[in-house]
Amino acid sequence: MNNINDCQHIEILISGYLDGELTQQESQRVALHLTHCEECQATYRGLKDLQQAIGKTACPDMEHEKLDNIVNDLTSRRIEGLGWFSIIAGLVMLIAFSLYSFWFDTEMAWYSKLAVSFLWGGGVGLFVSVLRQRWIIKKTDKYRKVKL
Ligand SMILES: [Zn+2]
Structure with a gap:
């Protein structure tokens, strides 16, 4: 006991x-x-x-720091993505609205409208493709940084 x-x-x-x-x-x-x-x-x-x-x-505090960096990077990437999404959504709405008003409100001959539309469509298409390439390059760059 x-x-x-x-x-x-x-x-x-x-x-x-x-x-x-x-x-x-x-x-x-x-x-x-x-x-x-x-x-x-x-x-x-x-x-x-x-x-x-x-x-x-x-001991491995470094691992923690790395993890924090990755998490922060993910968050910032998400915010960046949201920013891009807002910009693109705004642009698309603007374009849609101006196209709509252009086609239905202006007193232009239909072939003039068509020509202007093609011009604008080509310009926007080029702009979007460049933007897309930049976006992809940026994304792969970030992935490379995380891997290192
Ligand atoms: Zn004992």
Whole structure:
């Protein structure tokens, strides 16, 4: 009975013993107890292993930083994507609206309308294709940076 009580007391002290936070008297008591109690020795070893494991995983802070960078990059990429989406959506609406008003409101001959439409369509098509190429280049560039 006394031994069990002692073990409970020692178990509480073991983590402090490992951290060197005990008084000399207390740590001597723990050390003495550990020499003759296998159960507390096992607890002690388990805690020690755990501390070492934590010490080891605390090392790769660099990995954390890398991860943060990747996450931040993802977020900024998403915001950038949203920005592009808004711009493109706005442009498309504007073009659609001006096309609509151009075709239905202006008093132009249908062949003039057709010619102007082709001109505009060609211009917009070129603009979009250039934009798309830029977008793809930018995307692959970012992927390369993340891989490095
Ligand atoms: Zn014990």
